[in-house]
Structures are given as structure tokens and as C-alpha cells.
Amino acid sequence: MLNGLRRLTSLAMAWAAMAVVAVVPPAMAEGGNVKIGMAIAQSGWMTAFDEDPSMAVRMAVKDINAKGGILGRQVELLVADTKTDPTQAAKVGTELVDQGIDFMIVSCDFDMGAPAALAAQNAGILAMSICSGSPKWGPQGVGPLVYTISVAVQAESYLLAEWAKNKKGWNSAYALKETDYTYTRAECSGFQHHWKELPGTKFLGEDTYKVADTSIAVQITRIKALPEKPDVILLCSTVTAMPSIIRQLRAAGITTPLMTSMGADGDYWLPSLPDLSDFYLPVHASIFGDDPNPDVRAFMESFEKANGRRPTSSFALMGYSLMQGYQRAVERAGTTDSEAVAAELNKFKDEPLLIGPRSFTPDIHIQTRVRGLMMEVQNGKMKSTGEYYMNETPVPFEVLFSE
Amino acid sequence: MTTFLQICVDAASLGSLYALAALGVGLLWGVMKLVNFAHGEFITIGAYALIVPSGAVIPQLFIGALPIWLMVPTMCLIVAVVALITERIIFRPLRHADPSTLLVASFSLSFFLQYLILLIYGGRPKSIQIGASLNGEFAFGPLRTSWIDIVTISTTIVLLIAVALFMTRTRMGVQMRAATQDFRMARMLGVRGNTVIATAFAVSGVLAAVVSFFLMVRTGALAPRMAAPLVTIGFIATVIGGMGSMVGAILGGFLVGVVSAFMQFILPEAMRPNRDAFVFAIVILMLLVRPNGLISLRSQKERV
Numbered sequence: 089m090l091n092g093l094r095r096l097t098s099l100a101m102a103w104a105a106m107a108v109v110a111v112v113p114p115a116m117a118e119g120g121n122v123k124i125g126m127a128i129a130q131s132g133w134m135t136a137f138d139e140d141p142s143m144a145v146r147m148a149v150k151d152i153n154a155k156g157g158i159l160g161r162q163v164e165l166l167v168a169d170t171k172t173d174p175t176q177a178a179k180v181g182t183e184l185v186d187q188g189i190d191f192m193i194v195s196c197d198f199d200m201g202a203p204a205a206l207a208a209q210n211a212g213i214l215a216m217s218i219c220s221g222s223p224k225w226g227p228q229g230v231g232p233l234v235y236t237i238s239v240a241v242q243a244e245s246y247l248l249a250e251w252a253k254n255k256k257g258w259n260s261a262y263a264l265k266e267t268d269y270t271y272t273r274a275e276c277s278g279f280q281h282h283w284k285e286l287p288g289t290k291f292l293g294e295d296t297y298k299v300a301d302t303s304i305a306v307q308i309t310r311i312k313a314l315p316e317k318p319d320v321i322l323l324c325s326t327v328t329a330m331p332s333i334i335r336q337l338r339a340a341g342i343t344t345p346l347m348t349s350m351g352a353d354g355d356y357w358l359p360s361l362p363d364l365s366d367f368y369l370p371v372h373a374s375i376f377g378d379d380p381n382p383d384v385r386a387f388m389e390s391f392e393k394a395n396g397r398r399p400t401s402s403f404a405l406m407g408y409s410l411m412q413g414y415q416r417a418v419e420r421a422g423t424t425d426s427e428a429v430a431a432e433l434n435k436f437k438d439e440p441l442l443i444g445p446r447s448f449t450p451d452i453h454i455q456t457r458v459r460g461l462m463m464e465v466q467n468g469k470m471k472s473t474g475e476y477y478m479n480e481t482p483v484p485f486e487v488l489f490s491e
Numbered sequence: 492m493t494t495f496l497q498i499c500v501d502a503a504s505l506g507s508l509y510a511l512a513a514l515g516v517g518l519l520w521g522v523m524k525l526v527n528f529a530h531g532e533f534i535t536i537g538a539y540a541l542i543v544p545s546g547a548v549i550p551q552l553f554i555g556a557l558p559i560w561l562m563v564p565t566m567c568l569i570v571a572v573v574a575l576i577t578e579r580i581i582f583r584p585l586r587h588a589d590p591s592t593l594l595v596a597s598f599s600l601s602f603f604l605q606y607l608i609l610l611i612y613g614g615r616p617k618s619i620q621i622g623a624s625l626n627g628e629f630a631f632g633p634l635r636t637s638w639i640d641i642v643t644i645s646t647t648i649v650l651l652i653a654v655a656l657f658m659t660r661t662r663m664g665v666q667m668r669a670a671t672q673d674f675r676m677a678r679m680l681g682v683r684g685n686t687v688i689a690t691a692f693a694v695s696g697v698l699a700a701v702v703s704f705f706l707m708v709r710t711g712a713l714a715p716r717m718a719a720p721l722v723t724i725g726f727i728a729t730v731i732g733g734m735g736s737m738v739g740a741i742l743g744g745f746l747v748g749v750v751s752a753f754m755q756f757i758l759p760e761a762m763r764p765n766r767d768a769f770v771f772a773i774v775i776l777m778l779l780v781r782p783n784g785l786i787s788l789r790s791q792k793e794r795v
Binding site: 356 | 501548549550614615618619620709715716717723724751764766767
């Protein structure tokens with residue numbers, strides 16, 4: 089009996105203790121560190137893509153803390169492994185929310201990152217993808233508190249179309265589309281849409297292939313049979329398939345200039361193409377030490393110093409820029425309250441971040457215009473042309489969600 | 492007419508590698524009724540063996556730096572050894588298990604090897620160049636193809652003949668076929684079951700390595716999940732060809748390639764992204780007409 093009573097008392101005390109924890113006013117939480125949760129892949133295939141941007145987040149946090157933090161509060165980074173698994177992403181997302189984070193940084197891939205962002209959105213916490221190019225980060229997808237620092241793939245296609253026409257004077261284009269992924273499908277459809285709008289251009293057609301196609305002989309036969317030779321061929325391809333596609337095109341004697349999106353940033357896919365020339369792409373920044381922007385060059389150097397190697401691609405910059413953007417929005421809002429910070433983010437209009445200008449609106453939480461540094465590959469070497477280009481026409485809303 | 496002939500050549504180009512992948516898959520099915528999902532990983536391991544094991548994004552050639560006459564046998568040796576190890580550790584203890592257990596085991600092995608590759612080499616695709624001279628264009632009259640296609644097709648034919656001769660003319664081959672018919676009876680008559688099955692695994696490993704070589708010469712792209720689509724087509728090809736028939740597997744592989752290539756050419760632009768739906772609709776139609784595949788073997792039928 090006494091025992092039972094004692095147990096009851098301790099239970100009641102435990103309840104009371106929990107109640108005390110629960111009623112800590114939010115104002116007190118505001119006084120502590122700014123807690124940022126980072127739900128990224130630290131194992132599985134996605135690690136390769138989350139790694140560099142998350143390293144850059146750590147660099148940015150260090151820089152911010154060294155300069156006195158955000159609103160005078162130190163930034164505390166809580167990292168959780170999504171293991172390249174959507175279920176695990178939902179789990180760690182919820183766990184981070186339970187740890188009282190103010191802001192959540194999520195994985196580079198929509199499928200792998202969205203479940204974590206959804207946990208944040210449901211708890212009323214701001215979330216931002218570290219480098220995914222899906223328009224579903226935002227009110228039309230996961231929710232109004234969810235953003236991506238990256239750009240819509242169609243914006244890259246708009247940029248390519250305008251650059252090809254205005255800067256290169258190319259008038260006829262052909263496209264090869266990898267149909268396995270939304271990314272590559274949207275890239276080609278965005279391009280076709282805008283190319284046809286530009287005056288004096290001709291679209292000679294589009295062909296498709298799948299990653300599993302070990303030969304694109306039929307597609308090559310079709311290109312060779314075109315009534316006129318295109319000025320440029322757009323490759324809507326992932327880097328997995330691209331070397332093979334390029335190799336087969338060039339081996340068949342097709343020397344037409346080729347261009348592709350920012351997905352091919354970095355030169356790690358080039359060793360199999362030592363003779364590649366006349367290949368063009370926009371990137372966020374050059375990782376080869378020849379970027380026109382001294383701040384970018386400084387970032388690349390400190391990245392190498394901190395991590396013992398240069399970044400694999402300029403996607404690394406997104407991690408740094410994401411923190412820059414968050415810091416500015418919080419400081420303008422004067423609070424880490426997610427709704428208030430989101431309202432400030434929505435006011436971004438060509439906000440100059442390390443990665444380039446960023447804009448958000450209450451409806452669109454991804455970039456519809458993108459500034460790219462144009463790169464070229466000649467004799468198997470990728471280098472900066474030193475030229476920036478930004479698409480003048482933003483991607484219209486309906487194109488953003490079409491494939 | 493030239494275009495039609497050219498598409499035929501292109502179709503053979505796509506079909507030849509499918510055929511080779513199907514041969515490896517079909518062999519293990521024929522001998523031990525094993526749907527080996529890890530066959531794709533055997534191919535992947537063969538390809539990754541070409542580079543120095545490391546997570547570095549820019550790969551350094553390892554076996555890939557050897558001359559071709561040394562490179563290909565080394566790849567075959569490595570993959571055959573891996574295949575033998577998996578047979579000894581996983582499939583031999585499960586010899587008398589239910590077919591569904593074997594299926595799950597091969598699935599698990601496939602995942603295990605995939606993650607092992609991921610752990611050692613990292614998840615980012617890598618690209619290398621080997622056998623560059625094979626990628627050159629080969630023209631006869633108005634038709635064109637590449638050397639690698641010629642080499643792949645001839646290798647497929649040579650390997651098919653070699654496997655067929657092995658099966659009919661050698662002691663081991665005859666024993667293997669006996670084991671296919673009735674494993675227990677064959678053992679009672681003195682066939683050494685372990686040796687027979689280990690040999691089948693080793694041969695399937697060699698076939699996988701040959702696919703890795705051709706795949707790497709063509710694409711040069713390494714990724715942990717690179718061979719999965721190829722092997723899926725290999726499975727489909729063995730079903731179309733007739734389960735257990737080597738010739739059937741090769742025919743099936745070619746057929747999938749040929750139908751894909753023609754669909755790619757015939758379909759209008761708007762329908763081309765859904766090419767595979769048409770390809771597999773044809774496969775289903777074909778199976779409705781010939782449920783046992785192109786070549787149906789008596790030994791594969793259930794006996795009452």
C-alpha cells in the first residue's frame with residue numbers, strides 16, 4: 089500500500105516536472121542558441137550530393153559565430169542522418185523538431201528531403217533544401233514555410249536558350265532527353281518552351297533515351313538524317329549517362345556544339361572524355377580557381393583548407409549561401425520566429441548572396457531566374473569563360489510545374 | 492531501305508549487350524533454378540575493379556591501366572572469385588532451401604554488394620576511359636556502326652558457342668546438364684554437385700565481367716546501381732527466350748534490343764518517352780502466344 093502510494097507520488101512529481109518543462113515561455117528559448125537542424129544523408133548514395141553543401145553550412149556557421157552569431161546568439165548545428173531513405177528522413181525530421189530547432193536544413197533531393205521538411209512545416213518551423221531544384225519546395229508542395237536555395241531546372245533551360253540565341257547567335261537547336269528523371273524531362277520541356285518563343289529560332293526536334301540504353305545508335309541515325317544540321321544540341325542528361333551519350337555522338341562524327349544544365353558542374357565526369365571540345369554549360373561558380381568573383385575564389389580556398397580538397401562542384405556554395413540568406417532574414421525580422429523569417433525571405437529581391445542573386449515571393453520559393461557563369465570544355469578541360477548570363481524572362485508559373 | 496538497314500544495325504548494337512547480360516542470368520537459372528539478382532552487382536564489381544578503391548571523385552585507373560589482353564582476364568578472374576565466394580558462403584548452405592528463400596537471399600546479396608561498393612567507392616558517379624580505340628566508327632557502304640558493336644556481337648556469338656560446346660562436349664558440361672534435369676539423381680550417379688554448381692557460378696561471373704568490360708568501353712560511367720536496368724532486361728530476356736535455354740536467353744536479349752530500337756524509331760516524338768510501355772506490351776503479347784518462350788525446353792517443364 090505504502091509502496092503504491094510512493095509510486096503514485098513519484099509519478100505525480102514526474103508529471104509536474106514535465107509540466108514545468110512544457111511551460112517554459114518561448115521568450116526564454118529565444119535567449120539561448122539559435123538551433124539549426126540539418127537532416128541530410130550521411131550514409132547511402134545521397135551522401136555524395138549532400139556532403140559538400142553541408143560542409144559549407146558548417147563553414148558558414150563557424151564564420152557567423154566568429155562574428156557574434158545571429159541577433160547576438162550563437163548558432164548551434166544539430167545534424168541528423170537521413171540515410172538516403174525517405175522514412176528515415178521523416179523520423180529524424182521529427183526528432184530534430186522535438187529538440188526545439190528554429191530552422192531546418194534538408195537534403196538535396198526532393199524525395200529524400202521532403203519528409204523531413206514536412207515534419208518541420210507541420211510544427212510551424214521554417215525549412216530550406218540545401219540544393220534541390222524541385223519547385224515542390226514551397227506552398228504548392230510541402231508548404232508555405234518550405235524553401236529551396238537552389239534554382240528551378242527550367243530557369244537553367246531559359247538561361248541556356250537566351251544565351252545560345254543572344255550570345256552565340258545559334259538559331260537551330262535539337263535536344264536529347266533522358267526520360268528517367270523529372271529533372272531531365274523538365275529541363276528539355278523548359279528549353280523547348282522558351283526556345284520557340286525567341287524570335288528567329290528553329291527547333292529541329294527532340295529525341296529520348298533511357299539510362300539503361302547502352303547504345304543510342306538509333307538516336308544518332310535520326311540526328312544524321314535531319315534535313316539541316318542543328319547549330320547546337322541540348323543534352324538533358326544526368327552525369328551518369330552523359331559521358332556515354334557524348335562519346336557516342338562524337339564517335340559518330342557529330343561535331344555540333346553541345347550544351348547542358350548546371351547538373352554537369354564539376355569535372356569529375358570528364359576523365360572519360362579527354363578529347364571533348366565545344367561543350368558549354370552554366371554553373372553557379374567556378375571551382376577551378378578562375379572564377380571572376382574574388383569572394384568565390386576565397387570561399388574555394390577556405391573550403392580546401394577546411395576539408396583538405398576543393399569542392400566537387402559549385403553546389404557547395406549553396407550551403408554557405410543558405411546560411412547567409414537565413415541570417416539576413418532573421419536579422420531583418422529581429423526574431424527567429426519562423427513565420428516572421430519567412431515573411432522576410434519572401435521580400436528577397438535579387439538579394440546578393442555568395443552564389444548569386446536570390447529572390448522569393450509568397451508563392452514561389454525557388455529561383456525562376458538564374459545567373460550562371462558560362463563554362464566551356466575544350467580538349468577535355470573545363471574552364472570559365474568569365475562571362476555571366478542571367479535569363480531575362482523568368483520561368484512562368486505554369487511551366488515551372490510542367491515536365 | 493538504307494535507313495531500315497541502318498536501324499537493323501542500330502538494333503543489333505542495343506541488343507548485343509542485352510543478350511550477353513541475359514546469357515549470364517540464364518545460365519544460373521538453367522543450372523540451379525536461381526534468379527540471381529546479384530548478377531547486376533557482379534557486373535558492377537567487374538567495372539569498379541578497373542579503378543583504385545577509394546572515395547575520390549576523380550578515379551585513378553587500377554586494372555583499367557593494364558593492356559586489354561591482361562585487363563579482361565583479370566576482370567574475369569576477380570568477378571569469378573566473387574561469384575565463387577557468394578556461392579560458397581550463401582547459396583551452398585541454402586541449396587535445399589525453398590526457391591523463395593533463394594530469391595530473398597539473392598536480393599539480400601545484391602543489396603549487400605551494392606552498399607559495399609557505396610561504402611568503398613562513394614555514391615557519386617565516376618567516369619573512366621578504357622579501350623578508346625574500340626569506340627571508333629566503322630562504316631560499310633552507307634551503313635555505319637562502331638567497332639565496339641562488332642566486337643560485342645562477335646563476342647556474344649563466340650561465348651554462346653563456347654558455352655554450348657562446354658555444355659555438350661565436356662564432362663563438366665554434361666554433368667551440369669544432368670544436374671539441371673534432376674539434381675538428386677545426378678548426385679546419386681556420381682555427379683559432384685558442389686563442383687558443378689561452383690563451376691556454373693564461376694562461368695556466370697566470367698560472363699558478368701565480359702559485360703562490365705563492354706559496358707565500360709561504351710559508357711565509361713561507374714555508379715553503384717549502374718547494372719540494375721541491364722540485368723532487369725536480362726531477366727526479361729530469359730523469360731522471352733524460354734527459361735533455361737542459353738540460345739533462348741541470347742535471342743530474348745536481342746529481341747528486346749531490336750524492339751526497343753524500332754520503337755524508338757517508329758514512335759512519334761510525343762510518345763517516345765513511353766517507349767518501354769510499347770516494348771513490354773509486345774513482350775506480353777509474345778508470351779501470350781508462346782507462354783514457354785521462344786525456345787521451350789522439356790527439362791524445364793513440371794513433370795507429374
